[in-house]
Amino acid sequence: MKVLRNKKTLVDYIERHKEMGKKIGFAPTMGALHLGHISLYETAKKENDEIISSIFVNPTQFNNPDDFEKYPQTLENDLKLLEKAGVDAVYVPKAIDIYPEGLKSKHYDFDGLDNEMEGKYRPGHFDGVGTVVEELLRQVQPHNAYFGEKDYQQLAIIKKMVEKTKLPVKIHGVLTLRENSGLAMSSRNLRLTEKQRKEATIIYETLLKVKEWFKVLSVKEIKERVEKIFQDSNFELEYFIIADEKTLKETDFFYKDKSYRAFIVAYAGDVRLIDNMHLD
Numbered sequence: 434m435k436v437l438r439n440k441k442t443l444v445d446y447i448e449r450h451k452e453m454g455k456k457i458g459f460a461p462t463m464g465a466l467h468l469g470h471i472s473l474y475e476t477a478k479k480e481n482d483e484i485i486s487s488i489f490v491n492p493t494q495f496n497n498p499d500d501f502e503k504y505p506q507t508l509e510n511d512l513k514l515l516e517k518a519g520v521d522a523v524y525v526p527k528a529i530d531i532y533p534e535g536l537k538s539k540h541y542d543f544d545g546l547d548n549e550m551e552g553k554y555r556p557g558h559f560d561g562v563g564t565v566v567e568e569l570l571r572q573v574q575p576h577n578a579y580f581g582e583k584d585y586q587q588l589a590i591i592k593k594m595v596e597k598t599k600l601p602v603k604i605h606g607v608l609t610l611r612e613n614s615g616l617a618m619s620s621r622n623l624r625l626t627e628k629q630r631k632e633a634t635i636i637y638e639t640l641l642k643v644k645e646w647f648k649v650l651s652v653k654e655i656k657e658r659v660e661k662i663f664q665d666s667n668f669e670l671e672y673f674i675i676a677d678e679k680t681l682k683e684t685d686f687f688y689k690d691k692s693y694r695a696f697i698v699a700y701a702g703d704v705r706l707i708d709n710m711h712l713d
């Protein structure tokens with residue numbers, strides 16, 4: 434596996450592989466890799482000749498500097514995992530390779546997708562994500578790029594950014610990979626204590642209940658039940674909403690011709706956990 438440590442080496446690598454007519458699949462990450470990332474590469478391998486990943490903890494998408502400081506950095510281990518996963522090359526840029534003019538986000542019009550959920554709780558987050566993903570896609574020039582459905586709103590926003598910038602890449606969502614307990618795999622799980630990790634299954638279990646309640650209860654009744662579950666737990670619910678899967682707008686009623694998704698964000702101590710589930 435090639436480790437490409439700056440933009441110049443990446444550009445040379447991409448040029449060579451494009452000349453050879455290789456189809457490139459790309460999955461960007463912020464490192465602290467786990468099996469959820471590996472499933473992105475597995476999916477990418479089925480549809481591409483050359484698999485490229487990147488590791489870059491992007492400062493502009495952290496609205497909370499503490500979260501940025503504490504973001505797990507496990508580069509040596511990540512490189513081993515990538516090699517084992519059969520990734521062909523990993524781009525590990527420095528900030529200057531992505532932000533030559535300083536750490537600033539671009540401003541995007543995501544058609545309102547960024548006004549919901551994470552957008553409300555993490556101001557500026559999606560402009561940061563859009564900026565780094567657009568720049569990585571411009572540099573890597575993949576045919577296909579892969580993102581996990583765990584960050585469903587991020588996936589929708591990246592699709593919107595690609596539609597608006599007309600970048601020639603197809604964006605694919607990959608199903609959330611879960612631990613045996615149902616906890617969605619996430620780099621942040623590394624920061625949970627053993628006890629919190631066990632208890633964190635409350636998020637998945639609640640989503641499964643919501644899927645059942647969705648068939649018989651109103652949005653209001655479902656919300657009350659979810660809030661009660663979290664009040665009786667060691668987790669602090671930041672938000673629970675049921676949203677239209679396309680617009681990501683919260684719904685108060687269910688309409689037959691629409692698809693819905695439930696979203697939960699909860700804190701275990703200072704660790705912010707996020708998950709979602711398709712409902713119908």
Ligand code: PAF
Binds near residue numbers: 489491565566584
């Ligand atoms: O989901 C992530 O790991 C990050 O938000 C991404 C897409 C790599 C951009 O920094």
